[in-house]
Amino acid sequence: MENLADAFLRLDRKDISLLKAIERGMRHSEWVPIEDVIAIARLSPKGASTGLSRLVEKKLVSRTTEPYEGYQIGFAAYDLVALSDLVDRDVVAFLGDLLGVGKESVVFEALGSGAPGPDEPGAPPNRDEPPLVPLAVKFHRQGRTSFKHVRRARDHLRDQPRCAWIHAARLGAAREWRTLKALHPEVRVPRPVALSHHAVVMEHVGGAELYKVELEEPEPFLELILKEVASAWRRGIVHADLSAYNVLVGEDGEVVIIDWPQAVSSRDPRAQELLERDVKNLLDHFARKYHLVVPHQEALATVVGDDGGGRKEGETGWVDRILEG
Numbered sequence: 001m002e003n004l005a006d007a008f009l010r011l012d013r014k015d016i017s018l019l020k021a022i023e024r025g026m027r028h029s030e031w032v033p034i035e036d037v038i039a040i041a042r043l044s045p046k047g048a049s050t051g052l053s054r055l056v057e058k059k060l061v062s063r064t065t066e067p068y069e070g071y072q073i074g075f076a077a078y079d080l081v082a083l084s085d086l087v088d089r090d091v092v093a094f095l096g097d098l099l100g101v102g103k104e105s106v107v108f109e110a111l112g113s114g115a116p117g118p119d120e121p122g123a124p125p126n127r128d129e130p131p132l133v134p135l136a137v138k139f140h141r142q143g144r145t146s147f148k149h150v151r152r153a154r155d156h157l158r159d160q161p162r163c164a165w166i167h168a169a170r171l172g173a174a175r176e177w178r179t180l181k182a183l184h185p186e187v188r189v190p191r192p193v194a195l196s197h198h199a200v201v202m203e204h205v206g207g208a209e210l211y212k213v214e215l216e217e218p219e220p221f222l223e224l225i226l227k228e229v230a231s232a233w234r235r236g237i238v239h240a241d242l243s244a245y246n247v248l249v250g251e252d253g254e255v256v257i258i259d260w261p262q263a264v265s266s267r268d269p270r271a272q273e274l275l276e277r278d279v280k281n282l283l284d285h286f287a288r289k290y291h292l293v294v295p296h297q298e299a300l301a302t303v304v305g306d307d308g309g310g311r312k313e314g315e316t317g318w319v320d321r322i323l324e325g
């Protein structure tokens with residue numbers, strides 16, 4: 001598959017309309033009938049047909065002919081649908097290199113106004129051209145495994161829920177977006193800029209992941225991270241996937257915690273267990289790399305504070321044991 005920005009540049013308006021039409025149709029059918037594609041894209045049958053053949057050739061669209069002529073997109077085309085929306089909304093002006101590929105996302109650097117697009121609440125009307133700022137565009141991939149499964153087993157799955165992967169990826173992006181909105185700026189997370197389909201646009205954070213960095217003074221840095229974990233906990237949120245991979249160390253030595261789609265409310269029954277795991281992952285990293293040994297209970301006590309922070313009323317567990325002394 002060619003680079004996302006190149007793929008985007010090679011598409012014309014008609015291609016984008018077709019991809020968007022198939023995506024819309026996939027909310028109802030696994031394979032979108034040709035008639036629906038034509039109706040949604042508002043193209044002539046001939047125009048749609050040649051456009052679709054080109055997209056099939058580029059491997060952006062899959063076609064079936066049995067039991068009817070139908071079309072389907074995968075993640076590469078879905079990325080292009082979201083990107084086109086972000087470009088139309090003036091959120092993204094340039095798409096750059098790949099920043100990272102994770103289990104459940106691909107992240108690109110980009111340049112854009114950094115302001116919310118016109119469809120986002122709080123967007124200023126008629127902005128003058130603002131300066132471009134570095135952004136990160138994270139395309140979620142939560143349903144990737146089930147997508148492969150659906151494709152392989154498509155003939156046996158006619159009655160299954162439609163397009164689990166689109167649903168899962170959109171849900172992942174929406175959860176990350178809501179969490180960033182809830183935490184920024186009180187907790188050091190990337191500033192959320194825009195949400196489109198399965199893509200979250202946020203501030204690009206310079207620096208490197210904690211696991212790659214050699215810290216000169218590990219102990220105060222661990223304290224800085226725990227302070228952010230505590231701050232999120234007080235706001236009722238547990239990261240739930242915290243590790244040295246999801247902490248960025250800025251060039252000036254500041255901490256930014258990324259990768260929030262799995263965050264849970266501190267009222268979730270598993271919240272305490274997940275917070276404990278997050279803290280353990282961090283402590284294990286500092287113990288392994290710097291031989292810095294901090295007792296778990298001590299670190300947890302720092303995080304939950306004197307009043308237990310966001311814990312649920314009446315709930316018992318280690319938070320309460322810490323509080324009881």
Ligand SMILES: Nc1ncnc2c1ncn2[C@@H]1O[C@H](COP(=O)(O)OP(=O)(O)OP(=O)(O)O)[C@@H](O)[C@H]1O
Binds near residue numbers: 205209
């Ligand atoms: N706002 C950002 N600024 C700079 N780099 C980022 C930003 N967001 C993500 N990245 C880079 O992209 C990589 C992957 O992003 P992220 O950790 O959010 O998702 P992920 O690792 O795919 O998720 P998972 O942990 O589920 O696999 C990060 O490790 C980091 O290198």
Ligand SMILES: [Mg+2]
Binds near residue numbers: 246
């Ligand atoms: Mg990550």
